[in-house]
Amino acid sequence: MKYRIGIDVGGTHTDAVILNQQQELVVKVKAATTEDIGTGIKKAIAACMEQSGIDPVQVTHAMLGTTHCTNAIVERHGLSRIGVLRIGAPATMAIPPFTGWPQDLMDAVFVGSEIVAGGHEFDGQRIADLDEANIRRIGREWCGKVAAVAITAVNSPVDTVDELRAKEILTEELGEAVHFSLSYEIGSIGLLERENATILNASLVAAARRMVDGFEGSLMENGIQHAQIFLSQNDGTLMRSSYALRFPVLTIASGPTNSIRGAAYLSNVQNALVIDVGGTTTDIGVLVQGFPRESSLVAEIGGVRTNFRMPDLLSFGLGGGTRIRELGAAVQIGPDSVGYQLPQKGLVFGGDTLTATDIAVAIGQASLGDPAKVNHLPKPDVDTTYRRMVELVEEAIDKMKTSADPVPAILVGGGSILLPDRMAGVSEVIRPANFDVANAIGVTIAQVSGQIEKIYSIVDWGREKAVADAQQAAMSEAIAAGAKEESIVIVDMEEVPLAYLPGNAVRIRVKAVGELSI
Template identity: 85%
Template sequence: MTYRIGIDVGGTHTDAVILDQNSNLVAKTKSATTPDIGTGIQKAIAACMQQSGIDPAQVTHAMLGTTHCTNAIVERHGLSSIGVVRIGAPATLAIPPFTGWPEDLKNTVFVGSTIVSGGHEFDGQRIAALDEAEIRRAGREWKGKVAAVAITAVNSPVDTEDELRAKEILAEELGEGVHFSLSYEIGSIGLLERENATILNASLVEAAKRMVDGFESSLAENGIEHAQIFLSQNDGTLMRSSYALRFPVLTIASGPTNSIRGASYLTNEQNALVIDVGGTTTDIGVLVQGFPRESSLVAEIGGVRTNFRMPDLLSFGLGGGTRIREMGKDVQVGPDSVGYQLPQKGLIFGGDTLTATDIAVAVGQASLGDAAKVDHLPKPDVEAAYKRMIELVEEAIDKMKTSADPVPAILVGGGSILLPNEMAGVSKVIRPANFDVANAIGVTIAQVSGQIEKIYSLTDWGRDKALADAKETAIREAVAAGAGEQSVEIVDVEEVPLAYLPGNAVRIRVKAVGELSV
């Protein structure tokens, strides 16, 4: 018998599960997230291994979902020093790299940037010759100063030649040990957002290495030394740790998507709302055909506009540890939380802070701790506070629905015990078994994906040939990320005609998904 272990690191709890080769739950645990993250992961793995009693050598796969890279950007901490090359002069000189970035984030990562001539039109026609001399000059200037370089060329998803040549030149000048982020591998068509995503990816290289090294150490400390390691992406699928080291930006927002995938697995629901209530926040996402609905909006990460795929999520400050103030008609729910300190600070546990969990216990919705410790709270005030908590959730549900019709809602996360069995806009409330570790289950059962987005001239390619090329590329990406080649299938194809471009142009986006390679 072989086993998989999956860990999801949240702001409040680190959850871990072990599943056998038939995806049956063998062990589960929740432990407090620690400031250094690694200690919490190590403890969660140890608790699961002890509970299951299995031989560490039987663990063949280990999966991690974490907000580590998101936190690095938000906190401006542990980021890499980078140089930025944009290939697109004279067409792209008006708006330089880092435009619109928060000044403190830019100052944390910036070593230098340059815009050089080169790049292509959407149909592959060259804009200008690549200025190799300027790229070489920038490389000499940055030698010894940069840990990574972000390279972005105009329409590189159509023609990758200039980005690859720039990488060759810079590798000669900078020597070994410098990471290169190429925009054609990361973002979609739009230049500035693709460039931003590429810069963020380059800045996360060292943070990702610490994350992967820490995970490997935590596994090794528990005797798990030969498991294949995967990290979760923000579309609810997995990628090998080696792939994650190249594209750490794809792990951003992966936590909520694990809960959405776990909710689908635990309930067999393919289309529903997923309400994930943690210790600090509630995240609402939408299941579409078993995967998180992708957002159509430009994604902002740490104040930076990007254009890579992100789940459509609505997060707000309601969780098990949310502070409740101003009881009565002026009740204030959050948004701050006592987080992982709930067992010490909540009233029902003998603390001195009124939390959302205390209110849920006082109204009889939840049963934990010592209910007698909230008996002194005036009943009308308690009911008013609980009503406001539910209103926050119902307002968020309304914002995430695409029609007025009631839809099923799956409740997951340890804090979901706060919510009632009936809510406005919901046809039925589903509470699956093991709802409290749905996020860890989601990362453990996840598949591996690859995605391609590219503009084709149908006049040159023809529709059938263009679609076949896009599908083939997406399948290659999925295999590179760790999918077994025989199991990969195309799950999503999107064609958008681009009337403003000549040559019968169309933007094709294809997603391929497969099972983990053994």
């Protein structure tokens, strides 16, 4: 028998599960998230192995969902020192790289940025010849100073040749140890946002390496030595650890999408709202055909505007550990939380801090801890506070719906015990079995995906040939990420005519998904 182990690191708990070959749950564990993250992961894996009694040799796949890279950006900690090369002079000189970046984030990663001649127009015509001599000079200046380089050429989704040639030259000058992030592999059309996503990706190389090494070490310490390692992406699918080291930015916002995929699997519902309540926040996402709905808005990460794919999520400060102040009509709910210290600080656990969990216990919605420890709270004030907690969720539900019609809502996450069985705007509330570890189950059962976005001239390519090329490219990306070739299917394709371009141009985005390769 072969098994998979999946771990999802949240702000309060690190959840771990083991599934068998039939994707049936064998064991589930909740361990407190630790300050260094790694210790909590080790404890969760150890508890899983001990409770299941499985031989570590039988664990063939290990999956991790974590906010490690997101935290590195938000906290400005553990980022790589990078050089940024833009290929687009003289057309793109007006707005330099790092425009609009928070100064503290720029200070954490900046070694240098340069703009050199080259790049293409929207229709593929060259703006200027690539300035190879200048790129070589820049490489010599950065040698020994940069851990990674972000390369962005104007309209590289149309023609990738300049980014690839610049990488060749800089590799000769900087050596093979330096990581390269190329914008055509990461972002969409739109120079500045694509460049920002590429810079963030390059800056996360060291953080991703620590994350992968730490996960491998945690597995090894528990006797799991030969498992294939996968990390969750922010579209609800997986990628090999080697692929994640190339594109660590794709792990950002992956935590909530694990819960969305887990909710779909546990409830067998393909289209619904998913309400994931943790210890610190509530995240609301939308299931469309079993996958998270993708946001159409510009994504802002750590204060930086980007245009790469992100899930459509609404997060707000309501969780099991959310602090409650001023009971009654003037109640203040959060947004701060006691987080993983809830078992020590919550009133029902003998602590001295009033939390959302205490309110749920006082009103009879939840049953845990010692209810006698919240009997002193005035009932009218408790009722008012609980109604306001539910209203926060109902308001968020309205914001995420695309029509006024009620839709089903799937409740997952340990903190979802706070919420009632009926809410406004929801046709039914679904609480699937094992809802408390939906995030870990979501990362464990996930498929592997590849996605591409390219611009084609229909006059030059013809529609059928352009679509076939885009689909093949997406399938190749899925294989690189770890998918079994014969299992890959195209699950999403979008064609957007670009009327402002000559040649009857069209932007084609394709997503391919397949099962894990064994």
